[in-house]
Amino acid sequence: MERSFARSVLGSYLDKAKPGAIWYKSMSGEEADPALDRFHSARKLVELAVIPLSSGKQHTDFLELHFSARPGAVQQALLNIISGTLVRTWTNRSPGLYAEACLREQRAARKDGVQAHLLSMENPAQLSRAEYRVCVLLSKGQPAKRVQSDLGISKSTMRTHLRNIYAKTQTSNMSELVYQLVSVDTFAGQTPRRSSAA
Template sequence: MLVLASGPVNRDHIELHFHEPISARVHATLAAVVPTMARTWATRQIGVVAREAAHQRRDPASDEATPILGAANPARLSRAEYRVCLLLSRGLSAQGVAEELGISDPTVRSHLRNIYAKTQTGNLAELLFRLIGTQKNGNPGSLRYA
C-alpha cells in the first residue's frame, strides 16, 4: 500500500497487488517513485470530471426540505410511481414491490427509471435515502397513501 496523503480524518492511498513476490529492484523502483507520486497527488488540481460532478451536486438541505411522498407530490410522480415509492419506503425490495402490485420486474425497473429522473436521484440507494430521510424528518401526517 502506497500512502499518497494522510490527515486526521482521511487517507489517500494506492494498493498494489502482485501475482508473485517483487524483486529488490522493483521494490527500489517503487520506493523511488512513491515520493514523486505523493507530491503530485498533494498538488493536484480538480479534474474535468470532478469539476463537472461538483458543479452538478445538489444541495442536500433542499432534498430534505421537499419530501417525495408529501401531499403536494413535488416530483410529479404518477400514481403507479407513487405506489412504488411508498412500498419501497416501507421496506419492500424491488421484487417485493412487483409481487405486491402484481406487475413484472421490467415494469418496476421502468417505474424506477422514471422515478430517478423525476426525483433527481441516481440509484435505488439514493432514492431510499430520500424516501426514508424525509419520512423521519418530515411530518408523518403529511404523507398521502395510494
C-alpha cells in the first residue's frame, strides 16, 4: 500500500488518538476520502479499522486492517482483546531489529551465492540493462540478428553484448546461453569465467 488512510478515519484526532483504541471507517464522522473509496472499490473491500500503536511528538504509528465485509460483534470483540497486546508488542519492540535481520539474511545470501533465475529481479549474473534486454529477446526465441535489428544496435555492439553476457553467465556459446535463459534451473551467480566471443 502506498499510503496510510488513518487520517481519513481519525481526522483531527490523528495525533491525539489513544494507542489501542479501534477506529472504524463506517463509524467515522469524517468526510469520505475518494482515495480510500477507490482503494476499497478496486479490491472489493468495505471497512477499515485503524488501531493507533504509538503516539509521539514527531510521528504516530498505526495498524490498518481492511475488511471485505463489516466485522461482526465477535470480530470486533476479538479486535478489542488483541489491540492491547499489539500496542505492548509495538512499544517493546527493538526498532530496526527486523530490518537488520533482513539485511543480514540478504548479505548472507549474496555471500553464499543464492541461486535465482538469470532473468529474475535478483539479476544474479549482474547483467547491464542493455545485456538484460538482449537476453529477454533471446529467451523469447528470437535469433541474434533479429535482436540486433529490434534493439537498433550495430553488429559489433551485439557481439560485445554477447561476449559480456557469455562471461557473466558462464556460458560459451548461444546454445548454452539460450538453454540457461529458458531453463527452470537457477543460476548461482558465481564469479564468471572468461570465454571466447560470439
